Amino acid sequence: MSPYDPSAFPPFAVTVDLVVLTVRRHALCALVVRRGEPPFQGRWALPGGFVRGDEDLAAAAARELAEETGLCAHDPASPAPGNGAHLEQLATYGDPKRDPRMRVVSVAHLVLAPDLPAPRAGGDANSARWASVEDHLGQENGFGREGEQPAPLAFDHARILADGVERARSKIEYSSLATAFCPPEFTVGELRRVYEAVWGVALDPRNFHRKVTGTPGFLVPAGGTTTRQGGRPAQLFRAGGATVLNPPMLRPEV
Amino acid sequence: MSPYDPSAFPPFAVTVDLVVLTVRRHALCALVVRRGEPPFQGRWALPGGFVRGDEDLAAAAARELAEETGLCAHDPASPAPGNGAHLEQLATYGDPKRDPRMRVVSVAHLVLAPDLPAPRAGGDANSARWASVEDHLGQENGFGREGEQPAPLAFDHARILADGVERARSKIEYSSLATAFCPPEFTVGELRRVYEAVWGVALDPRNFHRKVTGTPGFLVPAGGTTTRQGGRPAQLFRAGGATVLNPPMLRPEV
DNA sequence: CCAAAAGTGTTAATCGTACACCCATGT
DNA sequence: ACATGGGTGTACGATTAACACTTTTGG
Structure with missing residues (x-):
């Protein structure tokens, strides 16, 4: 139980993942990016990345958002300036097996953005798009398309997306x-x-x-x-x- | 930007902190423990500890809770058995300076428990107690005692406690x-x-x-x-x- | 008998819903 | 003129808040 026993400090990688939601053509859409490397190469995933060593979690989320979309988001709980989008922490996902490479804890954030022009990819072009939430979460309220279910999102991102959508749905109530x-x-x-x-x-x-x-x-x-x-x-x-x-x-x- | 650049994987320590709330003598109380080592030696803090290398976040929270209180909590979102207390993830705190020793990301959890006998300390005796939430969060609704403010909780635990209390207050509404x-x-x-x-x-x-x-x-x-x-x-x-x-x-x- | 807490009845005000109706523009 | 969406009025049922009142125990 000594807090200075190195075996009590297993090293973790910490990432932020983003659930970026917008409303386009009367449908709720989420930003997804195509993975360029394994694991889940070629599959759609939520945007995100590693938190830097001297970076706050909200700052990492805002940085990733800017890299992926050019949006300047604003976490109302932090003093950073911002315009346009709303950003808040969603939840943290830390199943030991959620990333097959290593132990990764991901702090998911939720971003609500106005309808934007075509998403701009982080580094690779044409690797980001707005995906209808119904397409990725299955039929909801009769809106789901029949057949042509897309491949599930990488990692546990379907679960994260579902949690983000649920948060948005309940939060606009009150x-x-x-x-x-x-x-x-x-x-x-x-x-x-x-x-x-x-x-x-x-x-x-x-x-x-x-x-x-x-x-x-x-x-x-x-x-x-x-x-x-x-x-x-x-x-x-x-x-x-x-x-x-x-x-x-x-x-x-x- | 290559995800395999080791400099992009700064190592983090990941902990769970617990906001354990109960109602005693018509007052909302939180479990606090006295710190035995620096930093903040001798100050009150929220119970918590390091997440093990192969352990889920909710499991780590349940384990720490059992160690500190003997309670067997149950996160409704997980299949673990439980009785008595409610456990849910609260939020994650990752300010780079929140722990002076190293970079620690803490996944706070909220526990709601029925009134319990005297808390049992983890290892040291008489180092855990139920603290009135008003005493540690300042005067609220005219209930705050005047004078005799206790020393602030260690780290950013006052903020975590405030967030947990706010969550409990709003969640019992709906x-x-x-x-x-x-x-x-x-x-x-x-x-x-x-x-x-x-x-x-x-x-x-x-x-x-x-x-x-x-x-x-x-x-x-x-x-x-x-x-x-x-x-x-x-x-x-x-x-x-x-x-x-x-x-x-x-x-x-x- | 009295105090204290549990439980029921009643009423007036407020709120949500449904829908009739009118307004101001483009074609 | 007509279609389209914007905006106001109104009536009815449901919910809430306030409080009088009865019930059942312990002292």
Whole structure:
């Protein structure tokens, strides 16, 4: 039990893996990269990499995110500057056999990003893409495509992705995080389509509008209007300062 | 960027730290141990220890818990057997300077336990105790004692404890986890006192009774009654199978 | 009898839901 | 004119909060 017994300090490699979620074409999508080396060569995996010796975990996640996407994310719990995406720690995965090469503990992080142009690969080109979450997690809510299931993600990344999606789904209920999926200025309808895509449900546009505009601090008017969705021009809003929603958004049953 | 460059694999020590919470004498308490060696010798700290080379993170947390308390905890996400306490992963702390000796990444776990006899120390006697959470986190809701602030916990353990308490406070809202603070059979009043201690509020006994007995799957009658609280005998209940509470328990404002 | 805690009834206010209806634009 | 999405009004049922009241024990 002496903490100075070297046999009590087995060396670990520590990595960060990223669950980067966005909403594209009314579907929840995750960023995946193609592995260039074994193990799992050629398979899709979550982006990630090793934590450096003098680097905080959140900083490592932000660095990997920037390398993979060019995004500058901001962990609200850290003083680092940021714009655009939301970043938070998700969970840590440390099964002794999760990486066949060695003992690797991975601290997974969750990133919520607005719809982006085509992802830019870290080093190799055309090796990153947005994958529909339903395709990789199986049929959900009847949205799953039949047949053509893609190969499972490498390592335990399917489990990590599932945990990240579950976290996002529950967190937009009681926080204003859904705005992280939107551009800086957005309409109530765009925000509603985010909720619909993440939850896989249809929401009543009238009640949704009352709810979000009536929750203090959730949205602040940005001044202009837009007609980019067709129909009557919609007011533009920015995310308000509130982070916790009271009362919460209610996810319809089943 | 080659993943086989040894300089990209800085070695880390990986530990688990435990936030073990219980309710004693109508107060939320956390298990703390006194450190026997530097750094922070003589200061209180959260229990914890190094993860072994072939050990899963949850298994390491359960092992440390058993060593410190004799409790057999059960992580619902793992197939390990267990009785009594609830165990779940909390968060991971990896600031490069959090341990002055070396680079240590600590995977904190949260344990919710029923009121226990005096804690049993791991190796040294009388080096573990239940500490009131208010004493270590400062005044909360007017409960904080004035003067006599104890020395801060070692390392970043005050932050870890605060995160664990916050997790427990929010999780008993929408899950049946509050029963983890109760013995196997308990009364509605005892469960109410758990909520009151964890949240630091007073709840209406009548409405609370209706709420918890009316939530399907939360409580199942155990058959007997008890008068251990004085007054009219109260029915005994066991925790039902439900893990998620719908509708949730509502925490009063402020 | 009285204090204390358990449990039930009732009421008014609030909240969520469903849906009718009108508004402002592009085609 | 019509389709499309934006936005407001309203009515009904469900949930909550507040509190009067009865029940069953111990002292």
